[in-house]
Amino acid sequence: MNIIWILILTLNFFSISCISTSESRNCEPESTQFGSAEFQVQISRYGGQSSQKSLIIVPPTGRTNYIDKSYAEEFCSAGYDVYILDSWTGDVETTIELEIHQRFYGKAQTAITLVLDQIKSSYTGLLGTSVGGLHASIAASYQDRLQAVFVITTGIPIAEVVVNSDQEAMVKLKKERQKRYGFSTTQENILALGKAFTWEPQQLSEKYKEKDLGMSIALNDGTVPTENQIKLQDYWKPKKVITFSSNHFWGIIKTWLFSRDEVLEFFEESVKSRLQQS
Numbered sequence: 086m087n088i089i090w091i092l093i094l095t096l097n098f099f100s101i102s103c104i105s106t107s108e109s110r111n112c113e114p115e116s117t118q119f120g121s122a123e124f125q126v127q128i129s130r131y132g133g134q135s136s137q138k139s140l141i142i143v144p145p146t147g148r149t150n151y152i153d154k155s156y157a158e159e160f161c162s163a164g165y166d167v168y169i170l171d172s173w174t175g176d177v178e179t180t181i182e183l184e185i186h187q188r189f190y191g192k193a194q195t196a197i198t199l200v201l202d203q204i205k206s207s208y209t210g211l212l213g214t215s216v217g218g219l220h221a222s223i224a225a226s227y228q229d230r231l232q233a234v235f236v237i238t239t240g241i242p243i244a245e246v247v248v249n250s251d252q253e254a255m256v257k258l259k260k261e262r263q264k265r266y267g268f269s270t271t272q273e274n275i276l277a278l279g280k281a282f283t284w285e286p287q288q289l290s291e292k293y294k295e296k297d298l299g300m301s302i303a304l305n306d307g308t309v310p311t312e313n314q315i316k317l318q319d320y321w322k323p324k325k326v327i328t329f330s331s332n333h334f335w336g337i338i339k340t341w342l343f344s345r346d347e348v349l350e351f352f353e354e355s356v357k358s359r360l361q362q363s
Contacts, residue, residue: 112161114154119199120174126196128203129154129169131161138356139166139206141197145215145337146252148172152341156212156348163349168200170217181261183281186247190284193220194227201230208232208359210352214337215309219243222317225296226289233297233355235348238306238336240313241320242285244278251307287320297355299325301344303336325351 114129129149140160144153149171157167173196178185197220201209210233213221218239225234240246248259248271259274268274279285286293298321302314318326327347329339340348 110161110164112158114157114169116171119203124174124192124195124199126173126199127171128200129157129171131157131167131169132165134166134203134205136164136166137206137360138164138208138210138352139168139204140210140212140352141200141204142167142169143193143197143211143213143217143220144169144171145217152337153214155341156345159345159349160352163353165352166204166206168204170196170200173199181258181265183262183266183278186243186278186282187284190220190223190243190282194223194284197224197228201228204230208356210234210355212348212352213237213239215239215333218309219246222286223284223289225293225298225321226286227292229292231296232359233299233352234293235299235301235325235351236317237301237340238303238309238314238333239300239317240309240311240315241287241317242275242279242313244275244282244285246309246313247278248274249310249313286317293321297351297358298323299327299348299351301327301329301336301340301348303329303331303333305331306333306336308333 110132112131114131116129118125118127120126142153142156144150149169153169157169161167173192175192209231211221211224211231212235214237218236221234221236222239222241224231247255262274300318300323304311327340327344329336331339
């Protein structure tokens with residue numbers, strides 16, 4: 086794994102000269118926390134709060150990583166105020182009860198709403214990767230103040246992703262639930278989870294149709310199964326689709342290494358269109 090990250094950092098070093106920079110903007114991250122006594126959100130903010138365009142980044146499992154920070158720096162250099170959603174109250178909970186997903190995804194939307202409340206820009210986009218993309222797919226149908234959403238290795242229905250994922254923690258959770266609840270088939274597990282979960286994007290409003298949508302799909306993914314990524318593509322009918330013949334991990338890496346300029350271009354085209362309309 087160390088060799089992989091050495092390769093990534095080396096490639097990033099040689100590609101950094103391609104990133105558009107703006108010497109007048111301060112793109113040093115500022116960590117800040119806000120919310121109520123009951124619910125707190127921790128973010129890293131890049132670029133202040135002075136731009137007409139902003140981007141919220143929702144990281145994958147494991148919280149903010151080098152790639153998230155790299156996206157933030159690139160978008161900040163392109164003139165965006167960037168907000169990485171680092172953590173929020175209740176974002177880590179360990180239990181096998183079915184209702185945990187209802188709480189987990191609901192609290193994420195509360196966190197995104199609180200970040201949106203901090204933003205003064207007339208345009209706000211959302212970029213989510215893996216589980217961060219699952220949160221973003223919900224936000225596309227739930228949050229009014231977003232103009233564009235781009236997700237990386239993300240699929241629906243979320244209940245199917247949870248049950249069928251090959252991620253070690255999800256595989257363990259599936260086995261423990263089968264034992265506790267007596268599920269005899271995978272479909273029974275999915276149906277039971279679905280009854281305890283009201284955040285499925287397909288069951289929410291059609292606000293996603295009002296937004297510019299984009300995706301990066303990993304065609305050999307077992308963590309967020311490719312089948313579910315295709316289902317999201319069919320549901321959204323996004324303007325922009327990037328594909329890689331990769332598993333989950335490399336789909337995320339390749340999107341960042343080889344297509345991050347396309348992701349930026351997607352949002353730039355959205356900004357241009359939306360600001361002209363306003």
